[in-house]
Amino acid sequence: MTGSTNRRRVPGTTLLKIAALLFNEHLVSAVIEPTIADLQREIADAGPSRMKRLRARCRGYCAFCRLTLIAPFASPAAPAGDAGAVAFPDAIARLVVGSMVFILLAAFGPVLGVWIAAVTAAGALFAIAIHAWYERHPSEMPIPTEPQRYSPQINFSSTEIAGNVGGLIFAVGSVFIVVVGLPSVILFLVAATMAGCVLAWGLAAWHTAHPKYGLPANRIVWR
């Protein structure tokens, strides 16, 4: 135990994580990080007064919100030769999709019902989060060289997902969707999910301990 000071969260940590999801590295280092550094300095300079600290925090959060809205459109140019740094179309696409979700939520919420609108919005935001995660952690699953034949069927087991956090999110999300549709089987699905997680953990541990066994496609990659 190192005391409460080390456990205290540095202000702006969450904002930085959100920015890393939305914007590329150049924009984060050139624009977002100095803004968050100012927020942190202002909070530190506010001293022990809670009101002053709160005001500084609010000002910093407002600045961050404004920056998030304008940054994809009024971005500074990337340094010459840094071709990989420009990824603004991605940020714009996420902003557009996010805005569409909220517009749909506002426009059709009263018609479809709050529950359906909320689930739609949550699903879209979830999809954006998974997409962002996969961009930063590309799947290492080998692509099959021969086309695989599938017989037409409604079967979750035929859906290919990676053996990583993204796959876990997909699996848990699918179970959640079924629970929404069939609330009476909730206990069964919770038990099945827990058993599946335990089994997956056991398999992952076994494959890590015995790397020689198993097909390359089943290789376990810890992230």
Add this chain to the structure above:
Amino acid sequence: MAHKEPMTLPGKERIILELLASNGPMYGLQLVEQSEGALKRGTVYVTLGRMEAKGLVDSQQEPFPAGGIGLPRRIYRPTALGKRVLRAWTAFARELAWEMKP
């Protein structure tokens, strides 16, 4: 830095260059405070980033204080090109004001 087209100096960039030229190197937040409302906290670094890409200002991260927490701040100073552009722009504005005098 070679520019094919004549460089323009938008209002906010001019204010930043004037502040940096008169007060020396400054942080983004100091620029906002000194500008008396002309610059906003949420946009100043976008403008500064654009100016850095144009070669008008130069930035450096402050040394990380021992035992400090959080991110180090970035300090900005005008480049030689930035100072020249400001001088040229000020002379042009003065000339224009003289021409338009009734």
